[in-house]
Amino acid sequence: MSTPTTAVRPISDxxxxxxxxxxSGRTKIEWARAHMPILAALRNEGDLGFSNTRIxxxxxxxxxxxxxxxxxxxxxxxxxxxxxxxxxxHDDVSAALDAHERITSYAxxxxxxxxxxxxxxxxxxxxxxxxxxxxxxxxxxIHEERPELLDSVxxxxxxxxxxxxxxxxxxxxxxxxxPMFAVNDTPMKRLFDNVxxxxxxxxxxxxxxxxLSFAGKNVVVSGYGDVGRxxxxxADGQNASVIVTEVDSRRALEAHMEGYDVMTMAExxxxxxxxxxxxxxxxxxxxxxxxxxxxxxxxxxxxxFDIEIDLDALxxxxxxxxxxxxxxxxxxxxxxxxxxxxxxxxxxxxAGPLSLGHPAEVMDQSFAIQAVCVRELVEGGSDGGNGVxxxxxxxxxxxxxAGVHDVPDDLDREVAEIKLATEGIEIDALSDEQTxxxxxxxxxx
Numbered sequence: 423m424s425t426p427t428t429a430v431r432p433i434s435d436x437x438x439x440x441x442x443x444x445x446s447g448r449t450k451i452e453w454a455r456a457h458m459p460i461l462a463a464l465r466n467e468g469d470l471g472f473s474n475t476r477i478x479x480x481x482x483x484x485x486x487x488x489x490x491x492x493x494x495x496x497x498x499x500x501x502x503x504x505x506x507x508x509x510x511x512h513d514d515v516s517a518a519l520d521a522h523e524r525i526t527s528y529a530x531x532x533x534x535x536x537x538x539x540x541x542x543x544x545x546x547x548x549x550x551x552x553x554x555x556x557x558x559x560x561x562x563x564i565h566e567e568r569p570e571l572l573d574s575v576x577x578x579x580x581x582x583x584x585x586x587x588x589x590x591x592x593x594x595x596x597x598x599x600x601p602m603f604a605v606n607d608t609p610m611k612r613l614f615d616n617v618x619x620x621x622x623x624x625x626x627x628x629x630x631x632x633x634l635s636f637a638g639k640n641v642v643v644s645g646y647g648d649v650g651r652x653x654x655x656x657a658d659g660q661n662a663s664v665i666v667t668e669v670d671s672r673r674a675l676e677a678h679m680e681g682y683d684v685m686t687m688a689e690x691x692x693x694x695x696x697x698x699x700x701x702x703x704x705x706x707x708x709x710x711x712x713x714x715x716x717x718x719x720x721x722x723x724x725x726x727f728d729i730e731i732d733l734d735a736l737x738x739x740x741x742x743x744x745x746x747x748x749x750x751x752x753x754x755x756x757x758x759x760x761x762x763x764x765x766x767x768x769x770x771x772x773a774g775p776l777s778l779g780h781p782a783e784v785m786d787q788s789f790a791i792q793a794v795c796v797r798e799l800v801e802g803g804s805d806g807g808n809g810v811x812x813x814x815x816x817x818x819x820x821x822x823x824a825g826v827h828d829v830p831d832d833l834d835r836e837v838a839e840i841k842l843a844t845e846g847i848e849i850d851a852l853s854d855e856q857t858x859x860x861x862x863x864x865x866x867x
Contacts, residue, residue: 430540433516433527440517447485447518451492454485458786459844460837461493464793470497475800478550479503480542480560481581482510482772483529486785488519490554493793495524502548504541505529506556507726509766509773539563546571552796553578557726558585562592565599577601577799577822579792583616583647584702584726586826593825601822603795605788608829610837612648615788619780621652623771624698624724625660630776631749631764632720637661642694644687645701646673649724653698654682665690687711696720698770699730709735717759722770731767749774790837795829 434440455462464470470493477499481487487503495501501524505511511531520527526548528541542563549571555561561578564571577600580586586606592598605611625636641662643654654664654677664682667690668674678684690697691711695718699706702725709732723730737743740753746762753761765773772779779785802819820830842849852860859865 430528430537430544432520433513433530434520436530437513437517443514443517444521445518447488447512447514447516448521450485450512450515451488451518454489454782455492457782458486458489458789460786460790460840461489461793463840463844464790465493465496470494470793470797472497472499472796472800475499475552475796476548476550477501477552477554477796478545478548478560479554480506480545481554481556482506482769482779483516483519483527484510484512484772484779485515486779486782486789488515489786490789490792491519491525492522493789494554494796495522499524499552499796500548501525502545502550503527503529504545505531505538506559507769507773508533508535508538509768510777510779543567549574551576552799554581554792554796555579555585556581558588561585561589561598561602565592565597569599572599575600577603579603579605579795579799581611581788581792582606582726583649587702589826598826599824601799601824602826603798603829604826605791605795605829608791608834610834610841611788611791615780615784616648617652617655619652619784619788620649620700620724620771621654621656622784623778623780624653624722625656627771627774627777628696628698628720628722628764631747631770631774632762633747634720635660636696639663639695640665640690640693641696641698642667642687642690643682644668644697644699644706644730645703645725646670646677647700650700651677653700653724654680657696657698658682662696665694688714691715694719696722697731698722698724700724701730702726704729705732706730708732709739712736712739712753712755712761715759715761718762719759720762720764721767722764723767724770726769728767731763733763733767736761736763749776787837787841790840791829791834794833794836798830798833 483505511529516527516529519525528544583606586604639662641657642665643650644667646666646668658664666677666682666684667687674684691714736753742754746752751763764770802821
């Protein structure tokens with residue numbers, strides 16, 4: 423890889439005791455590897471071949487992400503990685519990754535915006551042929567700052583709802599210049615990572631950070647997409663009374679039919695005890711809502727960026743602020759109510775001081791999708807221009823034009839089948855007669 427031109431050096435050069443950090447990080451990674459059998463199966467089967475591939479990653483750099491990065495590197499890729507959120511990196515894990523001969527890690531926790539983007543620039547300086555992103559910052563930075571590299575990028579993968587939304591907006595403006603897989607939207611990611619991963623880890627980290635229970639509390643979930651559905655389901659399972667706020671009539675109706683109270687945020691603000699935003703949009707909870715809230719409420723965000731809770735407006739309203747627990751900042755309003763913001767309004771399941779992210783078994787599925795999508799790009803890759811999926815008949819490979827692409831269904835099913843095999847689960851198969859029936863239109867009753 424080329425030498426970065428930015429001021430940011432690899433993580434190992436910035437720590438006081440990098441050897442101790444590497445040892446701690448390696449322990450975390452080995453625990454995660456032991457509970458991520460799908461990626462192990464892909465490694466053991468030699469199913470990934472990434473020689474001459476340079477992979478740039480902007481992800482939450484913690485133990486499960488490290489297993490993905492090492493899987494890609496052990497398949498022959500050169501990997502440069504940094505964080506996708508200033509507060510989600512585990513420095514010891516980053517240092518352990520940096521010790522790998524085929525991985526350079528620039529990720530460090532709690533950096534300012536300038537250093538954060540310099541680290542992304544350092545990854546870009548490696549001139550990646552494939553990008554693996556969470557939130558879209560790496561892709562957008564390449565397009566905006568290093569357009570001369572675009573022709574050499576085969577394609578990329580996007581992990582999360584926010585990033586896919588941004589990419590689709592970019593594609594709609596004809597600004598996206600290479601193919602991107604919407605990993606977030608495929609069933610093996612969306613149905614498990616978003617619902618069970620975020621649902622469990624967001625609530626677990628709120629509980630660990632505050633040492634408070636959900637039982638008997640009004641938990642307000644803003645947004646009833648896959649993430650919101652998961653948070654609501656898990657909160658309901660812990661004996662909370664769940665309130666859902668929505669802007670989409672069908673999702674609101676779905677929440678209502680699932681048995682949750684549905685109301686506006688203005689109504690919910692007056693009765694909620696815990697607020698969890700899951701929309702991916704800005705200004706979900708604003709000054710007019712803060713002014714209606716009860717004393718002692720908890721405000722947490724499970725969306726990618728720290729824009730869902732208007733912290734600037736809250737700071738303007740407050741007469742005093744203080745840290746009341748690690749990861750909890752109290753804002754005292756003029757008439758006495760004290761509102762508690764967790765993890766600085768960033769991803770509560772990853773940015774808090776005790777946060778560990780999603781369970782390893784869940785991320786094994788999501789990161790296996792990332793791995794097979796990288797394989798798909800390396801084997802087929804970009805076909806240039808704006809269009810839809812095509813094929814190279816002479817090679818029997820699929821190629822992809824610039825734009826946002828669904829993960830091919832056979833790749834999604836491949837990961838599901840590996841997961842079932844690792845669990846020792848067998849399922850039925852359609853008979854020839856059943857397959858014929860499902861493909862016909864002229865069979866009557």
